[in-house]
Amino acid sequence: YGFQAQPMGVPGGFVVPPVQNQPPMDGTIWMPIPPSIPNCPPGLEYLTQIDQVLIHQQLELLEILTGFEENNKYELKNALGQRVYFAAEDTDCLTRNCCGPSRPFTIRIIDNLGREVITLQRPLRCSSCCCPCCLQELEVQAPPGTTVGYVVQNWHACLPKFSIQDEKRMDILKITGPCVVCSCCEDVNFEVKSVDETCTVGRISKQWTGFVREMFTDTDNFGISFPMDLDVKMKAVMIGACFLIDFMFFEHSGNKHQRAGVW
16 A cells, blocks of 8 residues: 555565564554454454544655645554554545545555554545535445445534444434634644534544644644543544544645635
C-alpha cells in the first residue's frame, strides 16, 4: 500500500518486530499485542483495552511545498502514546487532485504485525444540505471484506449530524457537531450520543495544532473517546467516522476556506 507497518530499515513490505515492544529504528513504540478474544474480529483486540484513540496525520513535505495532494497517512495511538494502528489512504493521483477533499477513498488500517485489520471505504457522494438524497456515507470492514458498520450523514439544515450503524444498518449511536466548524485557537468537538440523543457517550475532537500548521497545512490531529465496554466493532466505526469528518470539514489547505456547518 506504499507504506510500512513498522519501518526497520528494510524497504518495501511489512516487517514484524523480532522482539515484542522493542522500539524500532525510528523510535516508534507499539502497543503490546493483546491475546485473541473469541468472537472479536482479528486485530480489534487492541480496542478492548482502550477508551480513547489519538489520531495524528503525518506531514507530507511535497504537499506543503507544491500543493500537490498526496495520500494521507495517520498514526493511531493510545493514551500512553503507543501506536495502536497505522492508516494510509489508497487513492489514485487523479482522484486526489481533481476531487480534493470530496474524493472517494479507501483507507487501510494495519496493526503492528502488518495485518490489514480495518478497511474504510467512502463512495463519491454530495455533502451539501441542498441534496438530502445523496449524503455522505462510509463503510467500515473488519477484517477487510466483512462489513461491521456504516457512518451515514443525516440531513440537517445547519448542523453536521451522523448515524453510527451496525452491519444491518440499525442505528447504534448519533454524532452531532457544532453549527460553525471553526478550529481557531480551540478544539472542535463532535458529540457522540445515544440513539435518542438524550445522553453523551463519547466525543470526536479536532484538536488545535497551532496557527502555522493550521494555516499552511491540512494535517490534523483528532481525539476519539468512547466507553471502555463499547462493542469493538462500533469503536472501529467511530474511528471511521473520525476520518469522514476530517475529509468533510478539515481536509483543506491554508489557502482555502474552512468549511462551516454541513457545507
